[in-house]
Amino acid sequence: MKDTLQENNPRKAWMSLLAKAPEGRAATLLDGAITRPAFTWLRAPEIGSTMVRARAGATGAPFNLGEMTVTRCALTLDTGEVGHAYIQGRRKEDAETAALIDALMQTAMSQTMRTSVLEPLEAEMTTARAARAAKAAATKVDFFTMVRGED
Amino acid sequence: MYVAVKGGERAIENAHAWLAEERRGNKDIAELGIAQIREQLSLAVNRVMAEGSLYDPDLAALAIKQARGDLIEAIFLIRAYRTTLPRFGASEPVDTGAMACDRRISATFKDLPGGQVLGPTFDYTHRLLDFKLAADGEVPDAPARAAETGDVPHVTGFLNREGLIEEARHDDTPPRDLTREPLEMPADRPLRLQALTRADEGFTLGLAYSTQRGYGRNHAFVGELRIGAVPVEMDIPELGFAIEIGEVTLTECETVNQFTGSKTEPPQFTRGYGLVFGQTERKAISMALVDRALRWEELGEDNVGAPAQDAEFVLYHADNIQATGFLEHIKLPHYVDFQSELELVRKLRREAGVDQVQEAAE
Numbered sequence: 001m002k003d004t005l006q007e008n009n010p011r012k013a014w015m016s017l018l019a020k021a022p023e024g025r026a027a028t029l030l031d032g033a034i035t036r037p038a039f040t041w042l043r044a045p046e047i048g049s050t051m052v053r054a055r056a057g058a059t060g061a062p063f064n065l066g067e068m069t070v071t072r073c074a075l076t077l078d079t080g081e082v083g084h085a086y087i088q089g090r091r092k093e094d095a096e097t098a099a100l101i102d103a104l105m106q107t108a109m110s111q112t113m114r115t116s117v118l119e120p121l122e123a124e125m126t127t128a129r130a131a132r133a134a135k136a137a138a139t140k141v142d143f144f145t146m147v148r149g150e151d
Numbered sequence: 152m153y154v155a156v157k158g159g160e161r162a163i164e165n166a167h168a169w170l171a172e173e174r175r176g177n178k179d180i181a182e183l184g185i186a187q188i189r190e191q192l193s194l195a196v197n198r199v200m201a202e203g204s205l206y207d208p209d210l211a212a213l214a215i216k217q218a219r220g221d222l223i224e225a226i227f228l229i230r231a232y233r234t235t236l237p238r239f240g241a242s243e244p245v246d247t248g249a250m251a252c253d254r255r256i257s258a259t260f261k262d263l264p265g266g267q268v269l270g271p272t273f274d275y276t277h278r279l280l281d282f283k284l285a286a287d288g289e290v291p292d293a294p295a296r297a298a299e300t301g302d303v304p305h306v307t308g309f310l311n312r313e314g315l316i317e318e319a320r321h322d323d324t325p326p327r328d329l330t331r332e333p334l335e336m337p338a339d340r341p342l343r344l345q346a347l348t349r350a351d352e353g354f355t356l357g358l359a360y361s362t363q364r365g366y367g368r369n370h371a372f373v374g375e376l377r378i379g380a381v382p383v384e385m386d387i388p389e390l391g392f393a394i395e396i397g398e399v400t401l402t403e404c405e406t407v408n409q410f411t412g413s414k415t416e417p418p419q420f421t422r423g424y425g426l427v428f429g430q431t432e433r434k435a436i437s438m439a440l441v442d443r444a445l446r447w448e449e450l451g452e453d454n455v456g457a458p459a460q461d462a463e464f465v466l467y468h469a470d471n472i473q474a475t476g477f478l479e480h481i482k483l484p485h486y487v488d489f490q491s492e493l494e495l496v497r498k499l500r501r502e503a504g505v506d507q508v509q510e511a512a513e
Contacts, residue, residue, distance in 0.1 A: 016396075054245050061326070063326045064246070068206035137298035139270055
């Protein structure tokens with residue numbers, strides 16, 4: 001299922017990162033870096049669902065696993081760039097922030113966005129993920145064989 | 152005949168007001184917050200998401216609060232809310248092979264790549280009440296250890312290399328969706344899996360247990376059980392490519408089942424599959440056993456008449472919201488129905504001469 005575009009599609013990477021960011025975190029980073037530019041809604045934030053699919057036996061025929069809540073929106077900057085957001089949960093403010101960052105990434109602000117928002121966000125999420133993986137690793141069983149007393 | 156009856160409004164309003172008061176309980180006790188339910192009753196939240204068929208921990212926590220902890224009532228609230236949401240689309244099938252595993256165990260292989268990772272499990276606890284939890288106390292951080300990087304391959308993949316286990320062949324047929332069309336028989340495996348993953352945990356557990364006790368025995372081993380987060384990717388039409396729109400925690404169980412071969416299939420291990428929202432391992436194992444039992448026909452096995460082999464019986468009775476809706480409606484007013492039943496019994500008694508016999512006795 002890995003999309004071959006992922007490596008050479010940076011927009012996919014940042015949109016995916018923003019979709020999974022903890023509540024309010026991208027907004028804090030954005031507002032710490034810049035004053036938000038004016039924009040116009042193309043599609044005001046809207047809450048809906050996505051049907052999550054999986055495969056029978058992990059690799060076989062697809063089936064419908066159940067839905068998840070999703071918020072989406074689209075906006076345009078006064079300079080014309082269009083930003084989209086599709087993010088997990090019912091989070092209209094976070095969707096607005098994500099779409100704004102998506103639009104700003106297409107402007108001369110992209111480097112600021114990268115260093116002030118995306119990179120810190122990614123680092124924090126990587127740290128959180130690593131902390132969880134380390135706790136899991138601590139519960140890994142180290143089997144050893146007892147010496148048999150056969151003498 | 153339908154007769155409109157009025158007069159219950161005030162009683163109903165007052166009943167609901169009292170419900171709200173009872174829900175709150177003793178006001179000297181601090182009120183429970185949604186975040187507390189989400190964080191501290193997370194397995195209840197997971198069950199409500201799984202059977203409510205909507206992944207949203209905050210909504211599930213709200214539903215549990217509103218339902219006073221009645222999980223089937225909470226699932227009902229989630230199902231009702233779900234129907235109000237516009238659907239933006241369907242995701243790509245999630246890749247459970249790329250799961251960030253909190254837990255990953257195999258009952259069939261001791262030494263497997265990636266190892267046996269116990270995770271935050273109740274297993275090996277002594278099931279003794281812990282009175283320390285009744286007192287406030289800080290919980291120390293769990294120990295950590297450097298984690299190995301790299302994918303954690305599925306156990307069934309190892310057996311596959313020897314051809315000892317049936318393959319789950321890649322297929323891209325769009326699945327039927329029981330939330331969009333009525334559940335009709337015959338139900339193919341994808342439709343059965345959709346019904347089972349949102350099925351009542353107790354019902355699924357009971358059926359799975361029945362197969363272990365001999366009603367359609369298929370001798371299951373837990374080949375692998377894993378719990379963890381997987382990203383969800385969806386194609387965005389206005390962009391022309393797919394992005395990750397979030398991440399869900401899932402429990403996956405793959406059973407490895409003894410199989411001596413049939414008219415159509417060689418002797419090999421067969422598989423049952425369970426995949427459920429959240430950390431829900433009892434349900435995922437149960438689902439895998441019932442999935443395997445329902446596969447008797449495609450594997451050329453005999454139908455021994457076991458309940459777990461009967462797809463119609465299983466799938467039409469597994470949904471606790473359908474079941475509770477029909478069951479509980481019989482407590483609502485049926486005055487007119489019952490009036491006609493009364494008339495009928497009186498008439499039958501007259502015809503049978505019962506009343507005359509009694510009169511004569513008097």
